[in-house]
Amino acid sequence: MCEKGLGKMEFRKMCNLTIFTDQDVAYEGRPLYKVIVLKAKELGLKGLTMVKGYTGFAMTSRRQDDLTKFFSGIYNIPMVITIVDVRENIDRILPFLDECAEHCFVTLTETDVLMTKYLKAKIANYDK
Numbered sequence: 001m002c003e004k005g006l007g008k009m010e011f012r013k014m015c016n017l018t019i020f021t022d023q024d025v026a027y028e029g030r031p032l033y034k035v036i037v038l039k040a041k042e043l044g045l046k047g048l049t050m051v052k053g054y055t056g057f058a059m060t061s062r063r064q065d066d067l068t069k070f071f072s073g074i075y076n077i078p079m080v081i082t083i084v085d086v087r088e089n090i091d092r093i094l095p096f097l098d099e100c101a102e103h104c105f106v107t108l109t110e111t112d113v114l115m116t117k118y119l120k121a122k123i124a125n126y127d128k
Contacts, residue, residue, distance in 0.1 A: 011112040015090045016082065019097065020105040023052070023077040027100045033079040035100065036093075043092045046085050053078035084113065 025032040033050060040048050056078040083090065090108065097106055113119070 010115040016111045018107045019081040
């Protein structure tokens with residue numbers, strides 16, 4: 001428990017798995033970001049968000065002249081997938097990522113999640 005203001009807030013330790021990839025990266029002929037989202041759903045992971053980026057680069061960037069490509073309409077958009085769940089659930093997707101995420105950057109961090117009334121109710125329903 002962490003005291004804040006007038007009341008007490010409850011936090012729970014969870015893991016934040018973040019996968020950085022690009023819109024044009026494919027796995028078995030399908031967009032990798034879509035494959036990862038479907039695999040996470042199949043495995044029963046909770047709390048996934050996928051975001052399309054505006055632009056980005058890495059140490060070994062495949063992008064050349066990003067602004068020209070953006071304004072021409074031919075642009076490889078960065079994709080970021082974030083999954084927040086307990087470590088045991090996150091561990092279920094890691095072997096799949098090891099197999100398919102050759103052109104990804106993957107981070108895994110422990111995080112404190114504020115247990116709102118909404119989350120407490122959702123967790124109570126999952127435990128039934």
